[in-house]
Amino acid sequence: MHLLLHFCQWLCHTSLGTAIRESTYVYPIIETIHTLATVLLVGTVVIVDLRLLGLLLKREPVSQIAGQLLPWTWLGFIIMLVTGLLLFWAEAEKMYGNPAFRIKLLLLLLAGLNPLIFHFTIYRRVSTWELAPVTPTRAKAAAFLSLTLWSGIIITGRAIAYFH
Amino acid sequence: MSFLHLFRWFSHTWLSCTMRDSTWGFAIVEVGHLLALAILGGTILTLDLRLLGLGLKRQPAASVAQAVYPLLLGSLTLMVVSGVLLVATDPMKYYESGPFRIKILLLVIGIVVHFVIQIKTAKNKTEVIPVWTRGAAILSLLLWLGVGVAGRAIGLV
């Protein structure tokens, strides 16, 4: 998409994009926050997913585990989004052609759709199964997919640096 | 045997030579290190937040501690194993790295602090979290944040 490429070229050459890209400390700091906030976002998701898979806190209601941890997940997501946007802003033209970045975005989209679908289907009846000895297969599938997608996002995120 | 001798010896092992010569080795191991980090961070965060009355508040602290313990042990093991393999790619570089030394120091202290509160909390049959435990939870979070920042700094300086 030519239009998208032009937008990316324009974006990274704005004064903000250039300032971040040519900075001595700002870029490394933003990038460090982005890398470490992964722990807040993915770490909490992992706990919820493992609960859904019946691998920890099995006797605790799913809605309680999810309800109490997800605000922290959202905090992590906001930090990741802001730092990610700033990093993208500085390198938009390079990111446009970067295959790892493209795959990462696709996986992020799927990682967003997965809980959305989960929430509006099987999770609507959570009160009927949240204390059951075995979680419904669909909930487990969502959890498994979540773990896989987030792993893929971490992997492709790291791989971005490997393409010039 | 000093650390210098240890790292020098390590750089001559088969493991170090294999990692150093490998095209994919560093990249693959590093990814393992990052994935395990997400899990380790999640378990540390979950317990420390609980001790501060945040996160899984409605669950007894002892249950939370017991639940995350296997995950803590497993992910920490993976971190250490992958960490050793990463150092193997160039032991002397890491030996001389300021951030690496700081990271290991914070890591050792962090492990001690966190395991003390982990084990004490798992045994705590009451609903009361002692003040010292709360303080230790904050210390734990700070130490582990330090480990993360120092680790990232290795590649930046």
Place this chain on the structure above:
Amino acid sequence: MKNRIFSLFICVLLLLTAVPVFAHHSFSSEYDINQPVTLKGKLTKLEWINPHGWIYIDVTGADGKVVNWAIETGSPNALLRRGLRKEDFPLGVELTVKGFRAKNGTATANGRSITLPDGRELFAGSSGTGAPRDGADPTER
């Protein structure tokens, strides 16, 4: 049980899509320690940027042909720590760069050191990418 196997299969497939993206970066996967190069030429372009900088120089080969080489350096932070400044790189400045050639055979190299017109030889911060260290760079940690 069938559902589980199927979802496991899908997960593995998804993970595998990430594997091919790894053939690059980290020094050993991209640059060849057995192909050291010394390049002399005039600076045509400078990218003083994160996460890695790039300098481009026109090198005249033995056959008289001019090839434009791209040399990867460390970040602005890494370069500054090694005594290099952006002002050291006006376009057209004569530089000597020592480094290691890219494995893909293109006119690309990982810069190890840069010698400026005033004779100073400074390291290019390439150790951050996993480049080999020979103890010559005192700031290498």
